[in-house]
Amino acid sequence: MIRGYGRQAVQAAEGPALSAGRPLMRWAAGGVAAAVRGELDGLGVPRSKARVLVLVGGGNNGGDGLFAAGLLAERGVVVSALLVREQVHADGLAFARRHGVRILVHAPDGAPALREEDSAGEAHSPIPDGVAWVREASLAQVWVDAMAGIGVRGGLRGASAAVVGVLDRLRQGQVRPARRVIAVDTPSGLSADGGVVSGPVLRADRTVTMGAMKAGLLLPPAAGLAGRVEVLELGLEPEFAAQAALVERLEAADVARLWPVPGPGDHKYTRGVLGVVAGSGTYPGAAVLTVGAALRTGCGMVRYLSKDGAVADRVLDHYPETVTTPGRVQALVLGPGLSDERDQDRVRERLAEVDELADAAGTPPPALVYDAGALSVLPQDPQVNRRRRAVLTPHAGELAELLSARGTPVDRARVEADPARWVRIAVEVTGATVLLKGAVTLIAGPSQAFDGGKGIRTGEVGLLSQADGSPWLATAGSGDVLAGILGALLATSEAPVPLLAAMAALVHGRAAHWANPGGPVTPSDFVRALPGTLAQVLTLR
Ligand SMILES: NC(=O)C1=CN([C@@H]2O[C@H](COP(=O)(O)OP(=O)(O)OC[C@H]3O[C@@H](n4cnc5c(N)ncnc54)[C@H](OP(=O)(O)O)[C@@H]3O)[C@@H](O)[C@H]2O)[C@H](O)CC1
């Protein structure tokens, strides 16, 4: 389980250690220097030819960068430090100078013109705009972004923003076999508290974040600018454990421990029965994908309940184990491949039938997955949806449509600019758990502390972020598969719905990856890959 923390929690966790004199900054700098050396090695750059540019801000983030610069210079790397503030971390600057780091001082008027310091630290007259530092940037194989970390306020502005603009142009313009950008703690300009991007950001290939994961690095769209994120342990785990996280991310080992694995006493009914109302004359394949995904995720039985004989035949051709007679279900998937008014009436009819059966048997109404065409038949009353375990699986456009239809006007672009905000609003408006599909899938739900045993404490936050897929997953039918996986889990497990939704998202992404690592994949491929993927995940129990 990865927990993402905001600025306040980080400062609260770091405070006592800093007061106790623990050299956190030195440790942080050591981690950054090691990451830079790793990138140089990865690029095959010999020490003798290695050049690094460190962008240094006026706070402790810049301090991390300056100490890292000194550590690299000590090991023979040619390091320049571009100070984007007149005042920088004094000890860090002294350390960097002492180890031969070349200091480039930013002109006070904020333009990217610079003054070059001589060895005595005396600043020369301003050198022509864009010469020394841009030349150094063009020669360096690694740029280290230490302009701002969790102390940033709002979007990057002033000299830092100007430097990002120049580097972006340099990056685009210059054909260079390889250059890597390493962000210190966070890419400068990103907030630790959220995923909104409100100014220029130097996209990183790798982020070394200190002490614990920052929430902003788990939340889109910011998460897309951080590259590969690694947490540099600073020995603060107990301090962070006492802090409230803003977002959580399940890992495969968590899914393994939470997965409803059948026991010797189980039979098809105790393993959970899932009903599927999906597929139509227009999109019969959606039914096949959803049923197939549910069967291969491993529930006790799948009832295909759409009374469309032709589609039912197609499903049975692929999955003869599908049951097509009505009967009680513990969960129901509504909507994949349904698109028009007639379909929506059929959803309402099927839903009424399964509720009646549950009522007659005195059992709770089935949990519900509302996908695609069924989103518009979600009951208006949030209390109704809150009472039954309901989860919606929209993409950003469907979420915008759903909220606008319920009196909260918003468009797709605004949802995509701050998805964490809008997925939470959707939970308030609908009363259901909401899984918002995207490159990073967000799940928000009624926060409900859950102890899954085996050390899994989750749910208090009410927001989960899963990034297990790849762009290859963005293909027609992918959502049908996810709905099937999620439905099977809801039919089989009593764990909180947000957790099951995050588990489904993780398995969905991993199955797509394992179906064809790094290459194109069809939803049918990843349906086939589900059993193997699950078996592989379950080895982590
Ligand atoms: N405390 C420690 O020993 C450790 C801290 N870690 C590192 O420190 C940072 C947090 O450092 P902090 O000094 O609180 O703030 P930052 O350095 O992150 O940011 C302040 C600088 O950023 C500039 N700033 C702020 N907002 C903007 C903006 N919108 N645009 C441009 N620049 C901005 C600010 O400039 P001002 O002019 O506003 O003063 C400062 O220059 C943390 O992230 C870690 O990297 C260690 O990792 C652990 C030990």
Ligand SMILES: [K+]
């Ligand atoms: K930074």
